[in-house]
Amino acid sequence: MAVLPIIENSTDELTAIFKDLHTHPELGFEEVRTSGIVAEKLKEYGVDEIHTGIGKTGVVGIIKGNREGARRIGLRADMDALPINEETNLSYASKTPGVMHACGHDSHTTMLLGAAKHLAQTRDFAGTAVLIFQPAEEGLGGAREMLKDDLFGRFPCDEVYGMHNSPNGEQGSVGICKGAAMAxxxxxxxxxxxxxxxxxxxxxxxxxxxxxxxxxxxxxxxxxxxxxxxxxxxxxxxxxxxxxxxxxxxxxxxxxxxxxxxxxxxxxxxxxxxxxxxxxxxxxxxxxxxxxxxxxFDVLMNDGDLSDAYMEAAADIVGKENISGTDQPATGSEDFADMLKVVPGAYCRVGHSGTTGLHNPSFFLDPEILPVGASIMARIVERRLS
Known part of the structure; x- marks a missing residue:
């Protein structure tokens, strides 16, 4: 693994953020504490602009590269938890009865924060990175709510990328399905x-x-x-x-x-x-x-060329041997599809050592994957705005 140095040196911090978010999960459109932590961290990292209340509880951060450029790349992570009672017995298990991060959105939020820290400190790109922290992905229409708030009118993007953890037991594997990827x-x-x-x-x-x-x-x-x-x-x-x-x-x-x-x-x-x-x-x-x-949910459509670009960026971090560009479509759904209807982009899955399925009260996400996902997110911005 070739995790980016700033992110690798921030592993303990990212793990602490992840465990805190896991301990205090919030349902869709109720992510007040979570979005507050996101905004606070973005400010701490020196992000140029921080906008809150987008799509009710969403957050958008803007980072400008150290070279002039008109292109803008979006990175998106979801923040909400599920109405599930946790049964993992983890030391950092949910303290909110009946609510659990059983889909790993706490990790997605943490990964994007890790990418934000790297990008804000290095700024080794020409153009602008747009960081999108979305509420209410779990069937409540968070993406549509952000779009209703003129997300891409206020914060234009030429391309947008999303990511999801995959509890497949294959630490650091990255896969993508081109075209119609999710139902x-x-x-x-x-x-x-x-x-x-x-x-x-x-x-x-x-x-x-x-x-x-x-x-x-x-x-x-x-x-x-x-x-x-x-x-x-x-x-x-x-x-x-x-x-x-x-x-x-x-x-x-x-x-x-x-x-x-x-x-x-x-x-x-x-x-x-x-x-x-x-x-x-x-x-x-x-x-x-x-x-x-x-x-x-709309059908999630991955752009073919941008899927290839995403896998090339991921290969910089995990190696070509851990990349699959021929994953099969999934009958699960994801409201990042709504954003991809407006702006072209791609959505990949990053494997980790957990093997209990998503939306399960015993779901476990291996925190070791956090710097990997964060590095891939940061790398796609640097490659596309090189």
Whole structure:
């Protein structure tokens, strides 16, 4: 590993920042403490401009190189945690009940701070680095909120780069998928309004539980019987809520879940069939079914040339033998996709020794990866603004 010297000498500091953020996680749009630490550190490092309150709790820092240049490169990290109760038993485990950095956003924030320290001290580039600390990535629309606040109008970027940790047990490996790299996602809520009754007299009801249960199975036929078999789509019903007593057939039942996709025509077909199925169930059972479908994530598109540039920068740090430019698309989603719709760029994954999956209460991120990620972020700016 060829970690950049300033970052390597700051390893203890970065680890301390990471552990502090991990101990005090904050949910989306509630990252008041986190964004305060970010702004404080950027000021300490000598960043030229610091802007807070972008997209509610987001922060943007500006660093100018020591040579004239019109080009501007953006670096983005997310800051929010998840509503998960931590079960790692780490000495620095979350002290906030029911909230945990189970996706590693605390590490992403720390890595970008490490890159900021290096870039502000060396300034060995021609142009401007734009550091974007984004709130609320976990399905709450933080990227869209920053864009609504005119992120790239106020802080223009020619290219923008993001990064995510990968608990694959391969310390310092870096991978990227060119083109459509991560799925878009729609969330749905379906409410079946039936007719309740005494549980001993179900014939007097229009049982929403029976209807909702049948609907769950029918929704899966969208994938098996409507979509071409070579297309990728994932439809998961993740919640079902109904009833409050042993002896009462309830009036209503609610379903919720998500659809993941890589093509607009696929999600359009899936959503249309979902509405048609619900309309058919309404007619068949004599009930009312309300469907709320909403797009939450766009498909993340990595620019081919900029993906190559990102991997070349990463190879400077981890070596070519640890680089993969042919990763497969992931059906998970990431709202950095919204930024990439406005500004071209790329998004990579950096492996570490942890092997418990993301969004798991036992998720562990190896802090040894912090200087590696920070160095890659700093290096892409130096290469693209050389």
């Amino acid at each position: 878009g996602a729609s969330f749905f809520d379906i409410t079946v309004q039936g007719k309740g009754s005494h549980a001993a007299m179900p014939h007097q009801s229009r049982d929403p539980l029976v209807i909702a249960s049948a609907l769950v199975g029918s929704l899966q036929t969208i994938l098996s019987r409507n979509l071409p078999p070579l297309e990728t789509c994932v439809l998961s019903v993740t919640q079902i809520h109904a009833g409050s007593a042993y002896n009462v057939v309830p009036d209503t039942a609610a379903l919720a879940g998500t659809i993941r996709y890589f093509k607009d025509e696929v999600i359009e077909l899936a959503e249309r069939r979902m509405r048609e199925l619900c309309a058919g169930f309404e007619l068949s059972y004599g009930v009312t079914i309300n469907v709320d479908l909403r797009n939450v």
